[in-house]
Amino acid sequence: MDIETNDAGGSSRSALWRSVREWGVVIVVALVAALAIRTFAVQTYFIPSNSMAPTLEVGDRLMVYKLAFRVGQVDRGDLVVFNRPESMKNSQIKDFVKRVVALPGEQVQAINGVVYVDNLPLPEKYLTGDSPTTDFDPVDVPKGQIFVMGDNRSNSRDSRSFGPIDVDLLVGEVFVRIWPIRNVGRP
Template sequence: MTETTDPGSGPADHPGPGDAAEGTRAGMSHSTRSAIEWVAVIVGALVVALVVKTFLIQAFYIPSESMVPTLEVGDRVLVNKLSYSTGDIDRGDIVVFARPGGPGSDGIEDLIKRVVALPGETVEGRGGQVLIDGRPLAEPYLPDALETSVFPPYVVPEDHVWLMGDNRGASDDSRRFKAVPTDDIVGRAFVVIWPFTQLGTL
């Protein structure tokens, strides 16, 4: 007895129009799912980047010569915005802060300087040096033979710090706008990330 096969009985051998439609729908479903996943990844990455920039770490560009030779024009630094949420401001820290009086004519909103005097201290410029409570301040980060201009004694108020640029002859700092409220400090600059040849901690 010879076996026969019904020509229309094998979907694997002869896919019908309905099967082709199902395959198309499956392909579209996979493509849609992949697209949604990629959108979710991109949105997630943007949210993380925004959170990091807003609350944790932000890169800043150095626009002026006020911190030469420690920082050159065009350098980029990372600023830790949480530094002073968990610890005190220390003398010698390099900090980014809101420009007193708001953005200047150059559009710059934030400045970067070094913490020189702390709350309650009397700071003064005399004899080419900075004096803290009448005693000369050791500043090994300054170039040899660099002198600080004369300025009168000033008592730093509570919750304020006295900030100065390392390039004392080309820095608009607390000698003009006095002490800066600690609430105006964005964070502490802790590493140079550009150029790569200058990569290092501060």
């Protein structure tokens, strides 16, 4: 004599638990991936001051590629995020956003409002006439360091005040503005 058992309730519970476990694994993997990406690859930053205006405005949100300088090199004109230099340890700002103006081994100076790198005028199409560059004496950029400046030259604390920065302080390169919506894109 054969006895049939109806285990529909048991198999549906088993399928439910299997589905919950699968979703749990997916969620954990997604969280770990998001944390790894934020820690090692990409991070958002907020612009707290107008030192980079008009290129970047107060309140802009940026995505920064943190691996940029681990797999490539720093180039003149790059917008970079870097950790506060030791000479700025009393500043409440932890991270700075500035433009790379001179590279290791180069000499930079400003004469009559024009920045010169190795005695050649630096083309700076991103600047407006609203914020002239104050003159400064020649600075030799040491190996392993870069010279950075804000685009709002009259309202920026940059290498003119704290000197060239170690490339080890670089967090990454700005690659896109994500806020405000009207300005989304490459700055």
